[in-house]
Amino acid sequence: MTVTTPRGFRATGVAAGLKSSGASDVALIVNDGPDSTAAGVFTGNRIKAAPVLWSQQVLKGGVVRAVVLNSGGANACTGSQGFRDTHSTAEHTAAVLRGGARPALVGAGDVAVCSTGLIGELLPMDRLLAGVSAAAKGLSADGGEAAARAIMTTDTVAKNAQVAGDGWSVGGMAKGAGMLAPALATMLVVLTTDAVADNETLDMALREATRVTFDRIDADGCMSTNDTVLLLASGASDVQPTLPELTAAVTAVCHDLAQQLIADAEGATKHITIEVRGAASEADAVTVGRTVARNNLVKTALFGNDPNWGRILAAVGTTTAAFEPDRVDVAVNGVWVCRGGAAAADRSAVDLTGRDVTITVHLHEAEMSATIWTTDLSHAYVHENSAYST
Amino acid sequence: MTVTTPRGFRATGVAAGLKSSGASDVALIVNDGPDSTAAGVFTGNRIKAAPVLWSQQVLKGGVVRAVVLNSGGANACTGSQGFRDTHSTAEHTAAVLRGGARPALVGAGDVAVCSTGLIGELLPMDRLLAGVSAAAKGLSADGGEAAARAIMTTDTVAKNAQVAGDGWSVGGMAKGAGMLAPALATMLVVLTTDAVADNETLDMALREATRVTFDRIDADGCMSTNDTVLLLASGASDVQPTLPELTAAVTAVCHDLAQQLIADAEGATKHITIEVRGAASEADAVTVGRTVARNNLVKTALFGNDPNWGRILAAVGTTTAAFEPDRVDVAVNGVWVCRGGAAAADRSAVDLTGRDVTITVHLHEAEMSATIWTTDLSHAYVHENSAYST
Structure with a gap:
């Protein structure tokens, strides 16, 4: 081992x-x-x-x-x-x-x-x-x-x-x-x-x-x-x-x-898998996944058990990846809360009480995909990283 | 008014x-x-x-x-x-x-x-x-x-x-x-x-x-x-x-x-001014300033009153701006804690107790400069943004 x-x-x-x-x-x-x-x-x-x-x-x-x-x-x-x-x-x-x-x-x-x-x-x-x-x-x-x-x-x-x-x-x-x-x-x-x-x-x-x-x-x-x-x-x-x-x-x-x-990431309370599907290229899929992973508003929302798909979509919108705003779907833990860039399934159907969270973003451009793994942004992260050297 | x-x-x-x-x-x-x-x-x-x-x-x-x-x-x-x-x-x-x-x-x-x-x-x-x-x-x-x-x-x-x-x-x-x-x-x-x-x-x-x-x-x-x-x-x-x-x-x-x-930014305890000097272009200066501004480890360090210039330098290193690693200087509130990419003035000389913080990054490439303003990453930020919609 x-x-x-x-x-x-x-x-x-x-x-x-x-x-x-x-x-x-x-x-x-x-x-x-x-x-x-x-x-x-x-x-x-x-x-x-x-x-x-x-x-x-x-x-x-x-x-x-x-x-x-x-x-x-x-x-x-x-x-x-x-x-x-x-x-x-x-x-x-x-x-x-x-x-x-x-x-x-x-x-x-x-x-x-x-x-x-x-x-x-x-x-x-x-x-x-x-x-x-x-x-x-x-x-x-x-x-x-x-x-x-x-x-x-x-x-x-x-x-x-x-x-x-x-x-x-x-x-x-x-x-x-x-x-x-x-x-x-x-x-x-x-x-x-x-x-x-x-x-x-x-x-x-x-x-x-x-x-x-x-x-x-x-x-x-x-x-x-x-x-x-x-x-x-x-x-x-x-x-x-x-x-x-x-x-x-x-x-x-x-x-x-x-x-x-x-x-084991510092202060994490969530283990988050971001699957990007339907991308025009693998590079686009990675870019979208990484951009969502780095978005502090997405990360804090997940820390708060909030399936805030609007923040996810807004993060996708800051990339240069190929996609049409009115064709993007977003699922959180399997519930498609966003279809065609607008609200779909009731967000209250999303169960975020567990540690593992899967976000799926479907761009509906082509068949490429990629997965990015990240964590939430928690009080413990702030604490550990503000106290690290002092 | x-x-x-x-x-x-x-x-x-x-x-x-x-x-x-x-x-x-x-x-x-x-x-x-x-x-x-x-x-x-x-x-x-x-x-x-x-x-x-x-x-x-x-x-x-x-x-x-x-x-x-x-x-x-x-x-x-x-x-x-x-x-x-x-x-x-x-x-x-x-x-x-x-x-x-x-x-x-x-x-x-x-x-x-x-x-x-x-x-x-x-x-x-x-x-x-x-x-x-x-x-x-x-x-x-x-x-x-x-x-x-x-x-x-x-x-x-x-x-x-x-x-x-x-x-x-x-x-x-x-x-x-x-x-x-x-x-x-x-x-x-x-x-x-x-x-x-x-x-x-x-x-x-x-x-x-x-x-x-x-x-x-x-x-x-x-x-x-x-x-x-x-x-x-x-x-x-x-x-x-x-x-x-x-x-x-x-x-x-x-x-x-x-x-x-x-x-008035959400949860901010610091008003941070990032001055980038000596850049080869204004675009380079903006890129460096913005990259430092967005770095969660820099932001949490400042929340913790920690003049962690290593994190600042590491953020600069992720950009494509023109600079030589061994020529970069960094000051925090006027104290040049990093000269030529290595430790200089004693970090304990930096007073971070006030709300206003100025970070100066000198790239020593040319004469262009830019200023970016940002905030720290605090417990209150995490709280406000994890509780916003729930």
Whole structure:
């Protein structure tokens, strides 16, 4: 059920004192091979944290033997010192791993780095490096759960997932009380597989998987400086799945983790699925879904158990998607409260007392569709995010 | 200080029973001339309320002799019946005004209609038309204040403004506990002047004025189906100001009203000014300012008196504006907490205890700038907008 479920991986998590709570805050994942292929996707934010800039370079090298992750500090907007700190972290990780039995040869350029926490503050490097040393000693083939716990920030639960192939599997862990296009609480994801796959295959599988999972969750429309999704392959199963097989498994793990992220989003009281149907293109469907997902008046209405389809329609109207205002239908939890752009079924027929809400928007243009997952906007969201750093 | 301050206008507001509170809810403004030139700008939302579709046609006709406005119902997403209702309202208004002494000839096509309130419900036409009849009888040259009160929804105060020219003036009223790009509470604005100005001049003055005032306030990023800003000229002063003179006066009134809207925005505890400097273009500056204004993590941080410049920088990073991440400076209330994309002055030096907050973002690309005004995201916002219709 974790990143150490696939063969060839060891992991652990330790408390290095980066978090004032004393909870674990440094995670280490090592790929013992025989392969060390990898792929990664990163935040679209142009303000990228030092570890993102570093890890993008590591991925270009095509070999990832280890991933070191820390909570308790994002190392974002920290200037050149921040980048030197990330470099030092990778150097130190490589050095302590070289001291172990396996893998024989690890260079800093083979070590991806992920950080999460407050923006704009330098990491306490003495504690972090000591934590990395401790983590290297604690690596184990069942350390995935400990690693997942060490990357939590405002998360209330550790997030793990696993899908089995025929003789191979994909495991994963995630942190984030938000999404891609995500909260500054940041989304970090590490996926592992013991399948045999080259870098190009991994890249295609990962991009297709994230496109329909992490890219379609949106808790508050805020994109982090640190988002990272890594996929590491050890080849330890000696099985080479086809690209569709690998893509399906990676997508399933990403979907599972994405839903766990939305379920644990800061302050959320609703788990909202927005289905857009009848769109002229998939891009139109995504745009409409995301626009509805980000609309604060829709989000507050759902927090108030109010099936306010007028706010949904008004949000749709701000997009450039192809649609005719007098042909749009809207359903809330299966009740078509709006047909042809006007009131239809009685809104009192909508039951919003449960946590799960499904909004369906039918544009009646063509046959394309997309689904976006989001949350409501609650008092708890305001509370958590107004009190985060103070 | 109101729409009846300029000569040539009469107005009033009456209670027609559209609001369950019994407060006044129908306003009427009549231009007694001698001129009846006008200009208007309307919501960019593609889902337009029936009165917006109607009033756009009236403006194309080039003559506006009266504006009838109602609160207690937006008449948006109401299909063909909603449009017939707006038409009937204009017809009835014209008929009752023809019954009076002035103006001699009023057709339905000379009557603009504005509505605000809940989306998706038909108006109680019997009450509305009776209210219009009563309003026509109550018209007076000092009825501007009553008209402004009759269009309030979640507004806590009526909003009026006036600027004097040399022998002429511009008056105005507004409702809205949001903005252009506005809350579904909707922004309605009627501006009047006794200057002599043709339709083209009025249009140029109004578009330039709204571009830098109403278009630059953004309380929650939500664009209404009903936003309308009308400018009516009576020519009663017999003075023809230059275009720059007229534009300056209209802009000043719009600025005054826009600031009143932000000050009264739903649940706001902060009045936030976002200055973007050093941009490569004015469009870039507006984009950056608006993106920061709409970021829920920035808005909640300010609600919590937290000068979280990292969230501001992360919001800037999601735009396509020209900037280098390591050259951006950010000040909060004059303290440059971020220089060159990294921490600078101690954030504890920032005093956020007051209601007014100024965020300055310097992109260091060129010399263009823009200012956006917004509000914080508070518990009261969530409360008001989750309880609005239930």
